[in-house]
Amino acid sequence: MEYPKVSIIIPTYNRESTLKRSINSILNQTYKSFELIIVDDGSTDKTKEVVNSFNDGRIIYLYQQNKGACAARNYGISIARGKYIAFQDSDDEWLPNKLEMQLSTIRRTKSDFDICRMQTVENKEIVPSDTAINAGLNAQYIIGANFMSTQMLLIRKDVILAEKFDPSLPRFQDWDLAMRLYPKYKSSFTPFVLVKRYLMSDSITYNNNKAVQAYSILEKKYSNIYTKNPDRYSIYLYNKVKACGKSLSREEKLSIYKTSFKYKARFKTLVRIIQTFFGKE
Known part of the structure; x- marks a missing residue:
């Protein structure tokens, strides 16, 4: 062998x-x-x-x-x-x-x-x-x-x-x-x-600021792929909020969740939108 x-x-x-x-x-x-x-x-x-x-x-x-x-x-x-x-x-x-x-x-x-x-x-x-x-x-x-x-x-x-x-x-x-x-x-x-x-x-892994930067780079780098896969892009955006944590403002989180929901309506995303709107996310 x-x-x-x-x-x-x-x-x-x-x-x-x-x-x-x-x-x-x-x-x-x-x-x-x-x-x-x-x-x-x-x-x-x-x-x-x-x-x-x-x-x-x-x-x-x-x-x-x-x-x-x-x-x-x-x-x-x-x-x-x-x-x-x-x-x-x-x-x-x-x-x-x-x-x-x-x-x-x-x-x-x-x-x-x-x-x-x-x-x-x-x-x-x-x-x-x-x-x-x-x-x-x-x-x-x-x-x-x-x-x-x-x-x-x-x-x-x-x-x-x-x-x-x-x-x-x-x-x-x-x-x-x-x-x-x-x-x-x-x-x-x-x-x-x-x-x-x-x-x-x-x-x-704990660096949320670097997560924000990296997500931005990935989104630009693979924009054509995300355009062709709205369902997976929705998941990508949903996960972005979790990964970036406190480096995102409440308004930024709300905007990302709303965009995620626009590309694919999911109940869990709707829940996050409501929680974030009322400052509980």
């Missing part, structure tokens, strides 16, 4: 406290044919010392001036030597059989990329959700709501070289990538939780 090399890329910035756990979860993989590319995005803490504490020839340490996680991932992709690419975050943890199981799925289905499930440790939320799975994890569903995070992804190198990450996005780079992958390439799904995600107090 062929054992193709996998290039695993970790972008990291000032995560000396969690990076060791992340690296260990990769070194403990049951599948051993990999290289681990750690791209230090301008850290000012002891990130380099943490990396150097590991004595493993498969680890490659790269440093760049702070340009953001997307640029760091793209840098890692550009020097990767594996047939497949996987991504890890410096906060998170892989289960030991992640690579083995996903490669098995790709071999069996002859897919271009595969995603597994991921669970957030703090709130036990699992993605993709059962709703997304039952809907088919397809290009149509992804228009309205994201179900892919980079840590869940195993992808052929030639595919990710053709697509890469959009560094203009301050958040939702994974959603943007999924919007491009699902309509063009063959996907597969490994239906097991193989990633544990940890939310730090300064996690980008």
